[in-house]
Amino acid sequence: MTRPAPIVTDDNRDFWEGAREGRLIAQRCSDCGRLRHPPRPMCPHCHSLGYEPAELAGTGSIYSYTILHHPQHPAFSYPVIAVLVDLDEGVRVLSNLVGVAPDAVRIGTRVRVTFETTADDMAVPVFEQA
Amino acid sequence: MSASLGGAAAIVGIGQTEFSKAAGRSETQLASEAIVAALSDAGLTTDDVDGFVSYTIDPVEETELVRSLGPPLVRWSSRVPYGGGGSQGVLLHAAAAVAGGAANVVVAYRAIKARSGGRFGRAQVSPRATSAHSGTTSSQWCAPFGVLTPASWMSLNATRYMHTYGATSADFGRAVVQLREYAATNPNAHFYGKPITLDDHQSSRWIAEPSIRLFDCCQETDGAVALVITSIDRASDTPAPVVIAEAATAGLFEEEIASNHYRPNLEVMDGSVALAEQLFGRDLSRSDIDLAMIYDAFSPILLMQLEALGFCGPGEAKDFIADGNLAPHGKLPCNTNGGLIGEGYIHGLNLTVEAVRQLRGTAVNQLDDPRTALVTASRTGVILQR
Numbered sequence: 082m083t084r085p086a087p088i089v090t091d092d093n094r095d096f097w098e099g100a101r102e103g104r105l106i107a108q109r110c111s112d113c114g115r116l117r118h119p120p121r122p123m124c125p126h127c128h129s130l131g132y133e134p135a136e137l138a139g140t141g142s143i144y145s146y147t148i149l150h151h152p153q154h155p156a157f158s159y160p161v162i163a164v165l166v167d168l169d170e171g172v173r174v175l176s177n178l179v180g181v182a183p184d185a186v187r188i189g190t191r192v193r194v195t196f197e198t199t200a201d202d203m204a205v206p207v208f209e210q211a
Numbered sequence: 212m213s214a215s216l217g218g219a220a221a222i223v224g225i226g227q228t229e230f231s232k233a234a235g236r237s238e239t240q241l242a243s244e245a246i247v248a249a250l251s252d253a254g255l256t257t258d259d260v261d262g263f264v265s266y267t268i269d270p271v272e273e274t275e276l277v278r279s280l281g282p283p284l285v286r287w288s289s290r291v292p293y294g295g296g297g298s299q300g301v302l303l304h305a306a307a308a309v310a311g312g313a314a315n316v317v318v319a320y321r322a323i324k325a326r327s328g329g330r331f332g333r334a335q336v337s338p339r340a341t342s343a344h345s346g347t348t349s350s351q352w353c354a355p356f357g358v359l360t361p362a363s364w365m366s367l368n369a370t371r372y373m374h375t376y377g378a379t380s381a382d383f384g385r386a387v388v389q390l391r392e393y394a395a396t397n398p399n400a401h402f403y404g405k406p407i408t409l410d411d412h413q414s415s416r417w418i419a420e421p422s423i424r425l426f427d428c429c430q431e432t433d434g435a436v437a438l439v440i441t442s443i444d445r446a447s448d449t450p451a452p453v454v455i456a457e458a459a460t461a462g463l464f465e466e467e468i469a470s471n472h473y474r475p476n477l478e479v480m481d482g483s484v485a486l487a488e489q490l491f492g493r494d495l496s497r498s499d500i501d502l503a504m505i506y507d508a509f510s511p512i513l514l515m516q517l518e519a520l521g522f523c524g525p526g527e528a529k530d531f532i533a534d535g536n537l538a539p540h541g542k543l544p545c546n547t548n549g550g551l552i553g554e555g556y557i558h559g560l561n562l563t564v565e566a567v568r569q570l571r572g573t574a575v576n577q578l579d580d581p582r583t584a585l586v587t588a589s590r591t592g593v594i595l596q597r
C-alpha cells in the first residue's frame with residue numbers, strides 16, 4: 082500500500098502541485114512579501130488576498146522529531162521518523178526523515194528536501210541528511 | 212483585561228455514568244443518564260433545564276438529547292471547539308449564558324465511546340481537509356507523513372520540550388506514577404487497584420520515541436459526565452453549589468490543538484500562558500489554589516502546563532514533581548482522581564467533576580478541606596470555589 086495522497090484544496094493547491102513537480106513551495110504575500118506555511122487564503126499581517134508560489138531552497142535544520150512505533154498504518158513502514166524542519170527561509174514544515182537510522186536522529190541536524198510519490202500520482206516533500 | 216464573569220454562576224449538580232471499555236449503549240443514552248443524574252444531584256428536573264452546551268465534536272445531537280430528556284423549552288445551546296483543549300470552555304459558555312440571562316439552567320455534557328467506538332489513538336488517514344470541528348485542521352499536513360494520532364502530533368512538541376529543558380522519559384514517568392497512585396484508590400478509575408512503579412513505566416513500550424510511552428497516554432474510555440450550571444442567586448437554593456469564580460479561554464493566533472506545529476517555541480504552551488493571565492489577573496492568585504486538575508491526555512503536557520500556568524519556572528516541572536508536589540500533601544495536589552491517564556478519558560470534563568467533589572468533600576481521595584480548585588485544559592480553564 083502506497084503513501085496516501087495529500088488532500089488538495091483551493092488554498093493549498095500550489096504546494097501540492099509544486100511537490101508533484103519536485104519543488105518545495107511556500108506562499109509569498111504579493112503585498113507585504115512575507116512567506117507563510119501552511120497555506121491560507123489571506124495574509125494575516127496585511128490582509129492581502131494576493132499570493133504567489135515561492136520556491137524554497139529545500140534546506141534547513143531539524144527543529145524536533147518523533148519516532149513513531151505504534152499504532153501502525155499499512156501505508157507506512159515502521160518506525161516512521163517524523164520531523165519538523167525549520168527551513169532556511171524561515172518557515173517550518175512537518176515531514177519525514179529518510180535514509181537515516183532512527184537512533185541517529187538529532188535536533189539541529191542539517192537536512193535537504195527530496196520527494197516521494199504517493200497514491201494518485203502525487204508527491205510529498207521528505208528530507209534526507211544534508 | 213476583559214470583564215469577569217467571576218462569581219455570577221455556580222455548578223450545582225454533577226452526574227456521570229460508569230467508565231468502561233465497552234458501554235454497550237449509544238452516546239445519546241450515556242449523555243441522558245449522566246444528565247438525569249446531575250439534575251437529581253442538584254435537586255432539579257428536566258423541566259428546569261433551558262440550555263445545553265457541549266464540545267463541537269460530541270456526537271450527541273441536541274435534537275436527539277431533547278427527545279430523550281423532554282425539557283419543555285430550550286432557549287439556548289452552544290458548542291465549544293478545540294477538542295479536549297476546549298473542555299473547560301463549556302463552563303465559560305454556560306456561565307455567560309446564565310449571567311447574561313440567555314438561559315436559567317444550563318446542562319454541560321460530554322458523552323464519548325472512545326474505547327469501543329472511534330478511538331483517537333487508532334491510525335487512520337483523515338479523508339478531508341477540515342477537521343470536523345475538532346480544532347485540528349493542521350492534521351491535513353500530518354497525515355501524508357504518517358503522523359496520524361494525537362500522540363504522534365504531541366510527541367513532536369514533547370521532544371522539543373525534552374531537548375530544551377533536559378527532561379527525560381523518567382521525568383514524565385514520575386508524573387504517571389503519581390497519577391496511577393491516585394487512580395489505584397478510585398473505584399471509578401480504569402486503573403483502580405493497579406498502581407505502577409517507575410520501572411513499570413520505563414519498560415512500557417514506545418508509542419512515539421523519545422517522548423511518549425504507552426503508560427504516558429490517557430485511557431480512552433466509554434462514558435458520559437454532566438454538570439448543571441445556574442446563576443449564583445438560584446444556586447443558593449440547591450444543596451451543594453460550587454461557585455465558578457473565574458472562567459476563561461485563550462485561543463491564540465497560529466495555535467490550535469496538538470496538531471499545530473507552527474508556533475516558534477513549541478516547548479512552551481502559549482495558550483496556557485495566556486489562559487493563566489486571565490484566570491489569575493483579577494481576584495485570585497496561584498497561591499490560592501488548593502487543588503489543580505490539569506488536562507493530561509499525555510504526561511508531557513502535564514509538565515508543560517504546570518510551567519505555562521506559572522506553578523513552576525520553565526523546565527522546572529520535573530523537579531517540582533520529583534519533590535512530590537502533586538501528591539495529597541504537596542504544594543499542588545493534582546488530578547486526584549488519577550487524571551485522564553489513571554481514571555479515564557471523558558475528554559477532560561471528568562476532571563471538572565472531580566474538582567466539584569473535592570470542594571464538596573465527597574471525593575474518594577479527599578484532600579484536607581480544599582476551598583479553591585483550578586481546572587484547566589490547555590487553553591481553557593476555570594477556578595472553582597465553595
Ligand SMILES: [Zn+2]
Nearest residue numbers: 110113124127
Ligand atoms: Zn501580507
